[in-house]
Amino acid sequence: MEFLVRFETRLPDGMDEAERTRLKQAERARALELREEGALKRLWRVPGRRAVIGLWEAPDATALHDALASLPQWPWMDVTVEPLATHPQEA
Amino acid sequence: MEFLVRFETRLPDGMDEAERTRLKQAERARALELREEGALKRLWRVPGRRAVIGLWEAPDATALHDALASLPQWPWMDVTVEPLATHPQEA
Amino acid sequence: MEFLVRFETRLPDGMDEAERTRLKQAERARALELREEGALKRLWRVPGRRAVIGLWEAPDATALHDALASLPQWPWMDVTVEPLATHPQEA
Amino acid sequence: MEFLVRFETRLPDGMDEAERTRLKQAERARALELREEGALKRLWRVPGRRAVIGLWEAPDATALHDALASLPQWPWMDVTVEPLATHPQEA
Amino acid sequence: MEFLVRFETRLPDGMDEAERTRLKQAERARALELREEGALKRLWRVPGRRAVIGLWEAPDATALHDALASLPQWPWMDVTVEPLATHPQEA
Amino acid sequence: MEFLVRFETRLPDGMDEAERTRLKQAERARALELREEGALKRLWRVPGRRAVIGLWEAPDATALHDALASLPQWPWMDVTVEPLATHPQEA
Amino acid sequence: MEFLVRFETRLPDGMDEAERTRLKQAERARALELREEGALKRLWRVPGRRAVIGLWEAPDATALHDALASLPQWPWMDVTVEPLATHPQEA
Amino acid sequence: MEFLVRFETRLPDGMDEAERTRLKQAERARALELREEGALKRLWRVPGRRAVIGLWEAPDATALHDALASLPQWPWMDVTVEPLATHPQEA
Amino acid sequence: MEFLVRFETRLPDGMDEAERTRLKQAERARALELREEGALKRLWRVPGRRAVIGLWEAPDATALHDALASLPQWPWMDVTVEPLATHPQEA
Amino acid sequence: MEFLVRFETRLPDGMDEAERTRLKQAERARALELREEGALKRLWRVPGRRAVIGLWEAPDATALHDALASLPQWPWMDVTVEPLATHPQEA
Numbered sequence: 042m043e044f045l046v047r048f049e050t051r052l053p054d055g056m057d058e059a060e061r062t063r064l065k066q067a068e069r070a071r072a073l074e075l076r077e078e079g080a081l082k083r084l085w086r087v088p089g090r091r092a093v094i095g096l097w098e099a100p101d102a103t104a105l106h107d108a109l110a111s112l113p114q115w116p117w118m119d120v121t122v123e124p125l126a127t128h129p130q131e132a
Numbered sequence: 133m134e135f136l137v138r139f140e141t142r143l144p145d146g147m148d149e150a151e152r153t154r155l156k157q158a159e160r161a162r163a164l165e166l167r168e169e170g171a172l173k174r175l176w177r178v179p180g181r182r183a184v185i186g187l188w189e190a191p192d193a194t195a196l197h198d199a200l201a202s203l204p205q206w207p208w209m210d211v212t213v214e215p216l217a218t219h220p221q222e223a
Numbered sequence: 224m225e226f227l228v229r230f231e232t233r234l235p236d237g238m239d240e241a242e243r244t245r246l247k248q249a250e251r252a253r254a255l256e257l258r259e260e261g262a263l264k265r266l267w268r269v270p271g272r273r274a275v276i277g278l279w280e281a282p283d284a285t286a287l288h289d290a291l292a293s294l295p296q297w298p299w300m301d302v303t304v305e306p307l308a309t310h311p312q313e314a
Numbered sequence: 315m316e317f318l319v320r321f322e323t324r325l326p327d328g329m330d331e332a333e334r335t336r337l338k339q340a341e342r343a344r345a346l347e348l349r350e351e352g353a354l355k356r357l358w359r360v361p362g363r364r365a366v367i368g369l370w371e372a373p374d375a376t377a378l379h380d381a382l383a384s385l386p387q388w389p390w391m392d393v394t395v396e397p398l399a400t401h402p403q404e405a
Numbered sequence: 406m407e408f409l410v411r412f413e414t415r416l417p418d419g420m421d422e423a424e425r426t427r428l429k430q431a432e433r434a435r436a437l438e439l440r441e442e443g444a445l446k447r448l449w450r451v452p453g454r455r456a457v458i459g460l461w462e463a464p465d466a467t468a469l470h471d472a473l474a475s476l477p478q479w480p481w482m483d484v485t486v487e488p489l490a491t492h493p494q495e496a
Numbered sequence: 497m498e499f500l501v502r503f504e505t506r507l508p509d510g511m512d513e514a515e516r517t518r519l520k521q522a523e524r525a526r527a528l529e530l531r532e533e534g535a536l537k538r539l540w541r542v543p544g545r546r547a548v549i550g551l552w553e554a555p556d557a558t559a560l561h562d563a564l565a566s567l568p569q570w571p572w573m574d575v576t577v578e579p580l581a582t583h584p585q586e587a
Numbered sequence: 588m589e590f591l592v593r594f595e596t597r598l599p600d601g602m603d604e605a606e607r608t609r610l611k612q613a614e615r616a617r618a619l620e621l622r623e624e625g626a627l628k629r630l631w632r633v634p635g636r637r638a639v640i641g642l643w644e645a646p647d648a649t650a651l652h653d654a655l656a657s658l659p660q661w662p663w664m665d666v667t668v669e670p671l672a673t674h675p676q677e678a
Numbered sequence: 679m680e681f682l683v684r685f686e687t688r689l690p691d692g693m694d695e696a697e698r699t700r701l702k703q704a705e706r707a708r709a710l711e712l713r714e715e716g717a718l719k720r721l722w723r724v725p726g727r728r729a730v731i732g733l734w735e736a737p738d739a740t741a742l743h744d745a746l747a748s749l750p751q752w753p754w755m756d757v758t759v760e761p762l763a764t765h766p767q768e769a
Numbered sequence: 770m771e772f773l774v775r776f777e778t779r780l781p782d783g784m785d786e787a788e789r790t791r792l793k794q795a796e797r798a799r800a801l802e803l804r805e806e807g808a809l810k811r812l813w814r815v816p817g818r819r820a821v822i823g824l825w826e827a828p829d830a831t832a833l834h835d836a837l838a839s840l841p842q843w844p845w846m847d848v849t850v851e852p853l854a855t856h857p858q859e860a
Numbered sequence: 861m862e863f864l865v866r867f868e869t870r871l872p873d874g875m876d877e878a879e880r881t882r883l884k885q886a887e888r889a890r891a892l893e894l895r896e897e898g899a900l901k902r903l904w905r906v907p908g909r910r911a912v913i914g915l916w917e918a919p920d921a922t923a924l925h926d927a928l929a930s931l932p933q934w935p936w937m938d939v940t941v942e943p944l945a946t947h948p949q950e951a
Contacts, residue, residue, distance in 0.1 A: 042193055042194075043267065044215070044361075045267075045276065046362060048362070053327050054872055054874075072312060073312075076312075084310040085225065085227075085308060085309070085310055086309065086310045086311075086921075086922070086925055087305075087941075088306055088307075088308040088863075088921040088922070088924050088925040088928070088941045089865060089867070089924070089925060089937075089940065090939055094227065094305075094307065101192070102217040102359075103133075103217040103359075103361070105215075105217070105362070106217040106359055106361040106362060118362075120362030122215060122360075122362045123276075124193040124196075124213060124215045124270055125267040125268070125270075125276065126193040126194040126196070126197040126267060126268040126269070126270040127194040127268065128267055128275060129268075130254060130258075130266055131265070131267075136358075136367065137271060139271070144236050145417050145419075146236075163403060164403070174404070175401040175403055176316065176318075176398040176399060176400070177398070177399040177400065177401050177402075177466075177467075177470055178398075178486075179397055179398075179466040179467070179473070179486045180410060180412070180469070180470060180474075180484030180485065180486045184401060185318065185398065193268075193270040194268075194270070196270050197270040197271060200270070200271045201271075211272055212272075213269075214360075214367075215361055216358040216361075216367065217359035218359065219357040219358055219359050219366060220359075221342065221349075221357055222356070224861075224920035224921055226725075228726060230726070235691050283861035283920070283945075284723075284725040284861055284943040284944060284945040285725070285861075285946040287726070287943075287945070288725040288945040291725070291726045302726030302727055303726065304724075304725045304726045304943060306863070306921040306941060307921060308920075308921040308922040308924070308925040315406075315465035315466055317543075319544060321544070326509050374406035375406055375489060376406075376491045376541075376543070378490070378543050379490040379541055379543040379544060382544045383544075391544075393545055394544065395488060395542075395543045395544045397408070397466040398466060399465075399467040399469070399470040407540065409540075409549065418599050433585065436585060440585075448585055448586060449498065449500075449580040449581060450581040450583050450584075450648075450652055451580075451581070452579055452580075452581040452590075452648040452649070452651050452655070452668045453651070453652060453656075453666030453667065453668045457583060458578075487542075487549075489541070489542075490540060490541040490543040491540070492539040492541050492548060494528070494531075494539055495538070495539060497588075497648055497649075499670070499816075501817060503817070508782055510782075556588035556672075557588055557671060557672040557814075557816040558588075558672040558673040558814075558816070560672070560817070561814055561816040561817060564816070573817075575818055576817065577670060577815075577816045577817045579590070579648040579651075581647075581648040581649040581652040589813065591813075591822065600690050600692075615858065618858060619858075622858075630859060631773075631855070631856055632739075632853070632855065632856050633851075633853075634681075634740070634759045634852055634853075635685070635742070635743060635746045635757030635758065636757055636758075639856060640773065640853065669815075669822075670816055671813040671815075671816075671822065672813060672814035672815070672816040673813070673814065674812040674813055674814050674821060675814075676797065676800060676801075676804075676812055677812060679770075679829035679831075680904065681852070682904075706949065709949060713949075720950070721947040721949055721950060722862065722944040722947055723944070723945035723946065723948075724944075725943055725944075725945040730947060731864065731942075738770035738854075739852040739854040740770075742854070743854040760906075760913075761830040761833075761850060761852045761907055762830055762907075762913065763829075763831040763833070763834040763904060763905035763906070763907040764831040764904070764905065765903040765904055765905050765912060767888065767891060767903055768902070768903060772907075774908060783873075830907040831905075833907050833908070834907040834908060837907070837908045838908075848909055849908065849909075850907045
C-alpha cells in the first residue's frame with residue numbers, strides 16, 4: 042500500500058554543528074537503505090522550506106510508522122501521513 | 133490494517149420521503165453485511181450530528197475505499213479516513 | 224517540473240445520468256491522452272472521497288493549467304496545485 | 315460512556331535520558347492499570363507521530379479527566395476528547 | 406454530566422411562512438419540556454446570529470443525542486457538543 | 497451581561513515548585529473572591545486539558561477584563577471571551 | 588459598551604430586482620435610525636467584498652442583538668460580534 | 679499604493695451560455711480599461727482554478743473597492759485584498 | 770485612509786522588570802505622539818488578552834508600517850492590518 | 861515561470877546585535893544579486909509585520925528553492941511558495 046508522507050525537520054537551535062552534520066549523514070544513509078528496501082519510492086522538496094514530501098510503500102500503517110521512526114532525525118520531525126488508494130486507471 | 137473513518141451524510145433537500153426511507157434501509161443492510169465480513173468493527177454516533185465515526189479493518193486503502201463506496205448513501209457522504217498503526221502495548 | 228495536484232469533483236445534483244456517463248467517459252479518455260503525453264505521471268484515489276491526487280509534469284504552471292483545464296469535468300472540479308522541487312537524493 | 319481521546323506527548327528538550335526512561339516506564343505501568351480497570355479499551359498509534367488515539371470508557375467527563383491526569387506524562391501531553399454516542403446498530 | 410452545546414439553525418429558503426411558524430412553535434414547546442425534564446439548563450443567544458449556546462445535562466452522550474434529535478428543527482441544525490468535567494472548586 | 501470565557505494556563509517550564517504552589521493557591525483564593533462578588537458564576541474543566549470554561553457576569557467588557565486580569569496566573573493564560581445575549585425563553 | 592461587528596450579506600440568487608431594491612432602501616433607512624439612536628457609530632466597507640465592519644454601542648449583547656436583528660437584511664447576513672474593552676489610554 | 683487582490687469567480691449553474699459569454703467579454707473589456715488607467719498592473723492565473731491574483735494600484739482602499747466593483751462579474755466574485763507597503767530596497 | 774490594526778504583545782519571559790517598565794512607558798509615550806499626529810485614532814482592548822485593536826489613519830500602507838514599527842514594543846508584537854474603505858453612508 | 865513567495869524572518873532572541881547586523885547586510889547584498897540575475901523581480905513589505913512578499917522568476921521550483929536557500933537568513937525564515945500561471949490577457 043502507498044502513503045503520501047510530508048515531513049518538516051527542525052533541529053533545536055542549541056544543537057552544535059558536529060552533531061547536525063552527523064545527523065544529516067546518518068539520515069541520508071538510512072534513507073538510502075529505505076529506498077533499497079522499496080519503502081521509500083520518491084522524495085521531493087517543498088520549495089523554500091526545510092520540508093519534504095515522500096511517496097512510501099509499506100504493508101500497513103504499523104510498518105510505515107516503524108520505517109519513519111527509524112530515521113535518525115525522526116525525534117525532530119513533524120510528520121503527516123495520508124493513505125493512498127489505487128486509482129482504477131492504474132489498477 | 134485498521135482505519136478510523138468519520139462520515140456525515142446530507143441527503144439533498146429535494147429527495148422525497150420514500151427514497152429517503154429506501155436509502156436508509158439499504159444503508160443499514162449493507163452496513164450489516166460489512167460487519168459480518170469484518171470490514172466494519174465498531175460504529176459510534178457523533179452526538180448532535182448526522183455523523184458517525186467507525187473503526188474499519190481492510191487489507192489496504194483500496195479495499196477500504198471499495199467498502200465505503202459500496203454504501204448506498206455514499207454519493208451524499210463527506211468521508212475522512214485516518215490510518216491507524218498498532219500500538220506496541222497491543223502488539 | 225513536477226506538481227502534486229489534488230482535485231475533487233462535484234457534478235451538480237440536477238445533472239442527468241446520461242450526461243454524467245458521457246462526462247466520465249470523456250474524462251477517462253482525456254486523462255489517458257495526458258498520460259501518453261507524459262503530463263500525468265501517477266494518479267491515486269483519496270480513500271472514501273470522490274477525490275484524486277495526481278503527480279503531473281509540465282514545463283511550467285501555465286502549461287499545467289492548460290492540461291488541467293482540458294479535462295472535461297474541470298468546470299466542476301476544486302483543484303489545488305503544489306509545486307515540487309527535485310530532492311538532492313534524486314538529482 | 316465511551317470517549318475518543320487523542321494525545322501527543324512532547325517531553326521538554328532539556329529533560330535527561332534517565333528521567334525520560336523513568337517517565338516512559340511509569341506511563342506504561344499506569345496505562346496497563348487503566349486497561350485492567352476498563353478505562354482504556356483500545357490504543358492506536360498515529361503513524362509517523364508521537365501521538366496516540368485511544369478509546370476510553372468512563373462514567374462521565376470528570377472521571378475521564380481524572381484517569382487522563384493520572385498518567386505520569388500528562389503534564390507534557392496535548393489532549394483532545396470527543397464524546398461518543400452509541401450507534402443504534404450497536405445498541 | 407453537563408455538556409456545552411452550540412447550534413445554528415438554517416431553515417431552507419424555500420420553506421413557506423406557515424411551516425416556519427409551526428416549526429418555531431413546536432421547537433419552543435419541545436425546548437420547554439426539555440427544561441422541565443432537567444435536560445436543558447441554560448440557553449443563550451450568540452449576538453447577531455441565528456445561533457444559541459446551551460448548557461445541557463444528560464446521563465451520557467447517547468441520551469444527549471436523543472434529546473437534541475427530539476427538537477423539531479434538528480434536521481436543519483448544525484450542532485457541536487463539548488463535554489464538561491466538574492471543576493474541583495465546584496465539586 | 498454574561499460572558500463565556502475559556503482559558504488555558506501554561507506556567508513556564510523553568511518555574512520552580514514553590515512558586516507554582518504559591519500561584520495556584522493565590523489563584524484559587526482570587527477565584528473564590530470573584531465568585532462571592534458574583535463575577536464568576538460557573539466553572540468547568542475541559543476534560544484532558546489544563547483548561548477551564550467559565551460563565552462570568554460583568555457590567556461590560558472593560559469590567560470583565562479587569563476581573564480576568566486580577567487573576568494571579570493571568571500573565572500565563574491564553575483567554576478567549578464570547579459575549580452572550582439573553583435568550584427570549586429566559587427573559 | 589462598544590462592539591466590533593462584521594457582516595456580509597448574500598441575498599438569494601432568485602430574489603427579484605424590485606425586492607432587492609426595496610430591501611436595500613429599507614436597510615439604509617434602518618441604519619440611519621440606528622445611527623441617530625447612537626447604536627451604530629462608524630461603518631466601513633471591506634474593500635472588494637459585500638461586507639462591512641461597524642463600530643456599535645449598546646448596553647449589552649442582548650440590546651446589540653436586537654439592534655442587529657432589526658436590520659431588514661438580517662435574515663441574509665452572516666454576522667460576527669467582538670466585544671471591546673476600553674483601553675486605559677482612552678479611559 | 680499597491681494591493682494584492684485575489685479573486686475567484688463562480689457564475690451560477692443556471693446562467694445560460696449567451697449570458698456567460700456576454701459577461702466574460704464585458705469583464706475583459708473593463709479589465710483592459712482598468713489596465714490603461716493604471717489601476718490593474720499585473721494579473722496571474724492560479725493554476726488549476728478559476729481564480730486570479732492581481733497587482734493593483736489605487737490611491738486608497740475606497741478607490742480600489744470602486745475599481746473592483748466596476749467589474750461586470752463582481753457580483754459573483756469572492757475577493758480578498760491585501761495591502762502592500764513599499765520595501766526599502768525598492769524605495 | 771483608515772486601517773484596522775490588531776496587535777498582541779509578548780515580551781520574552783527572560784526580560785527583567787526594569788526593562789519591561791521602561792518599554793511600557795516608552796510605548797505609552799510613542800502612542801500618545803501618534804495620537805497627536807492623527808495616526809492613531811482609537812484604541813480598544815480585546816477583553817482577557819494582552820491584545821489591542823486600533824483604528825489608524827495613514828496616507829498608505831508604507832506610512833502605516835513606519836508608524837507601527839516606531840512603537841518601542843514592535844519587535845515583540847504580532848500585528849495584522851486590515852484596510853478599510855469608506856462606507857457610502859459616511860462619504 | 862513566476863512564483864509568489866511570502867516569507868517571515870524570526871532571528872532567535874539570543875542572537876547578538878553584531879551578528880544580526882552582519883546577517884541583515886549579507887541578506888541585502890544577496891537580494892541585490894538575485895535582483896540583478898532576474899530571479900527577484902519585485903519585493904513588498906506586509907505592513908506591520910517582519911514579513912515580505914516577493915515576485916520571483918525561476919526556470920522551475922528546484923531553481924527557486926536554490927535561490928531562496930542562498931539567502932543568508934534562510935535558516936530562520938518561514939517561507940511559502942505559490943506557483944503563478946500566465947493570464948491570457950498578458951500572454
